[in-house]
Amino acid sequence: MRIRIVDAFTDRPFSGNPAGVLLLTGAHSFPDDTWLQNVALEVNHAETAFAHPLPEGAEADWALRWFTPATEVALCGHATLATAHVLHATGAHQGPVRFATRSGVLVATPAGDGSVTLDFPTAPLTRVDPPGGLAEALGAEPLTVLDTGPNVGDLLVEVDGEKTVHGLAPDLKALAAHSERGVIATALAEDPARGHDYVSRCFFPNVGIDEDPVTGSAHTALAPFWSERLGRAALTGLQASPRSGRVRTELRGDRTLLTGRAVTVIEGDLLA
Numbered sequence: 133m134r135i136r137i138v139d140a141f142t143d144r145p146f147s148g149n150p151a152g153v154l155l156l157t158g159a160h161s162f163p164d165d166t167w168l169q170n171v172a173l174e175v176n177h178a179e180t181a182f183a184h185p186l187p188e189g190a191e192a193d194w195a196l197r198w199f200t201p202a203t204e205v206a207l208c209g210h211a212t213l214a215t216a217h218v219l220h221a222t223g224a225h226q227g228p229v230r231f232a233t234r235s236g237v238l239v240a241t242p243a244g245d246g247s248v249t250l251d252f253p254t255a256p257l258t259r260v261d262p263p264g265g266l267a268e269a270l271g272a273e274p275l276t277v278l279d280t281g282p283n284v285g286d287l288l289v290e291v292d293g294e295k296t297v298h299g300l301a302p303d304l305k306a307l308a309a310h311s312e313r314g315v316i317a318t319a320l321a322e323d324p325a326r327g328h329d330y331v332s333r334c335f336f337p338n339v340g341i342d343e344d345p346v347t348g349s350a351h352t353a354l355a356p357f358w359s360e361r362l363g364r365a366a367l368t369g370l371q372a373s374p375r376s377g378r379v380r381t382e383l384r385g386d387r388t389l390l391t392g393r394a395v396t397v398i399e400g401d402l403l404a
Contacts, residue, residue, distance in 0.1 A: 138214035141377035141392035152180030172199035192232035202340030209348010216240035217394035255353035269306035285312035328370035346377030355381035
């Protein structure tokens, strides 16, 4: 069984967000959850994606699930992008691909320039009061705090500038108490001429990820937040992790388009 490591939301190896991808091409259902979780733990990246083809006439082309090293998640952008990349690169699927997931049917559409656009549900944002202790846990004073709804499961926290986002060194144990998955910290870009409109970093201690390199699902919350603030539907976000990556976003009401590239870095056989 072939397994691949794909760097997503980048066009260069060793940047963006790495994901494991396992295509179960001969299967009609997923293996036991314990096995899936053990494979994700062995891969030990933020997410490992598992996909199997669906029969003709089904609501989608492939079924797709995502696991961190610690748990299954309801929505993952970079591993979906990585899976679409592998499907197209290997010829297992051509053209737009529909994935049946815990978050509904998600569509990934390849473009001639090598990029892939994901059609994801827009996160519903609800403004909330900053929880007690959040500023101390994050290491910065929140300007705005929003709940991102059940699919994303984060707090979206605006801080006072791009330099503040870059300099964050949160207390992860304390931060874990404030949301289901974690915290998205964001700020307006200091210089949009550098190719991005806003910056973010994502800390997910509750699912075993101290800092996620580039988070597609977080941009379903970042896109409506910054599109309303800036008055534009199409924006580019820079996730300022050590690996870094850019996500092009386009807000379309209750759907958000996420566009990026991916590159396969490792391919091998899974023997277990």
